[in-house]
Amino acid sequence: ILNVEQSPQSLHVQEGDSTNFTCSFPSSNFYALHWYRWETAKSPEALFVMTLNGDEKKKGRISATLNTKEGYSYLYIKGSQPEDSATYLCAFGLNTGNQFYFGTGTSLTVIP
Amino acid sequence: GAVVSQHPSWVICKSGTSVKIECRSLDFQATTMFWYRQFPKQSLMLMATSNEGSKATYEQGVEKDKFLINHASLTLSTLTVTSAHPEDSSFYICSARDQKYGYTFGSGTRLTVV
Numbered sequence: 001i002l003n004v005e006q007s008p009q010s011l012h013v014q015e016g017d018s019t020n021f022t023c024s025f026p027s028s029n030f031y032a033l034h035w036y037r038w039e040t041a042k043s044p045e046a047l048f049v050m051t052l053n054g055d056e057k058k059k060g061r062i063s064a065t066l067n068t069k070e071g072y073s074y075l076y077i078k079g080s081q082p083e084d085s086a087t088y089l090c091a092f093g094l095n096t097g098n099q100f101y102f103g104t105g106t107s108l109t110v111i112p
Numbered sequence: 113g114a115v116v117s118q119h120p121s122w123v124i125c126k127s128g129t130s131v132k133i134e135c136r137s138l139d140f141q142a143t144t145m146f147w148y149r150q151f152p153k154q155s156l157m158l159m160a161t162s163n164e165g166s167k168a169t170y171e172q173g174v175e176k177d178k179f180l181i182n183h184a185s186l187t188l189s190t191l192t193v194t195s196a197h198p199e200d201s202s203f204y205i206c207s208a209r210d211q212k213y214g215y216t217f218g219s220g221t222r223l224t225v226v
Contacts, residue, residue, distance in 0.1 A: 004155070034215070043116065043217040044205075089156070099171075100215075102148075102156040 002026055004092045006103035013080050014111050020076045021106040023090030027071035031095040035064055035075055038087045038105070047075075047088075080110040114140050116208050118218025125196055125225055133191045133221045135206035141186035142208035146215075147179075150203040159204075162189055196225040 005024045013019050025033065032051045036044040048057045053068040061078045077084055087107045091100040115138040125131050135145060144163050148156040160176075162168040162183035170176045178200075180192040189208075193200055205220040 036217075041121070041219065043118075043219045046215065049214065091156075099158050099161075104153065104155045 002092065002094070002101045004090065004101045004103040006088075006090060006106050008106060009104065010107040010109070012109045012111060015080060015082060017080050017110075018076065018078045019080055019108070020074050021088060021108075023073045023075070023092075023103055025071050025073075025090075025092035025101075027069060029094045029096055030068045030071075031093040032100075033066055033068075033073050034091040034093070034100065035073070036089040036091065038089055039085075044089060075106075077108070080108075082110045082112050084108060085110045114208070114216040116142070116206060116216045116218040118206055118221060120221055121219065122222040123224070125223070127197055127225055128195055130192055130194045131196055131223060133193075133204055133206075133223075135189050135191075135208065135218045137187045137208045137216070140208075140216075142189070143186065144209040145183055145189035146207040146209070147181060147189075147191050148205050148207065150205070156205065159191075193223065196223070198225045201225045 007022050035047040037047050038044040048064045050066040055066040057064050063076045066073045087105040089105045091102045093100045117136045119134050146161050147159045149159050150156045158171050159174045160168045160170045160181050162181045164183050164186050168181035183189040201224050206218045207215050
């Protein structure tokens with residue numbers, strides 16, 4: 001079982017603050033890194049699929065970077081809004097099979 | 113976009129009974145379906161991978177006779193927890209893979225065995 005770590009485990013920020021979290025994964029046999037946004041009682045929603053070292057992707061106020069050589073990805077949220085409150089999951093995929101290994105997630109609460 | 117419908121959202125059953133969880137891809141054909149389980153404060157763990165029309169591939173430590181997976185069509189996969197026990201209480205979630213949409217998750221099923 002591969003170790004995918006996310007930090008922090010939970011985060012409370014004020015509306016309007018910018019924030020970021022980390023996903024750490026093994027640096028060998030990299031295939032892809034996925035970020036998901038998961039609201040309670042809903043399906044995880046795919047945010048980004050990152051495949052190349054140095055990738056930077058953006059979707060509205062949310063962006064992500066990828067460093068496959070050192071094994072980490074950052075997710076940034078600019079000007080957090082209450083609707084950003086959710087658990088953010090990352091999943092690491094090996095180049096040797098179908099399986100993706102998930103982190104335990106970062107739970108974000110944005111306080112109005 | 114792609115949608116995977118998972119039912120039921122939650123279920124409570126008595127110890128020794130069986131429970132079936134369904135995942136349907138609503139607007140695409142899911143050639144591959146993945147079944148995950150999540151215990152409290154732990155990450156999603158892959159249980160098995162199923163391809164339409166063939167036997168599922170189970171991850172190490174997952175009992176194939178206890179967790180029966182059927183993927184008889186390109187739009188439906190089922191997970192049956194047979195002779196459920198309290199230690200099977202968990203959150204189960206499916207994910208379908210399609211060439212066009214990549215990975216799409218269902219909304220999960222909370223199983224409680226009493």
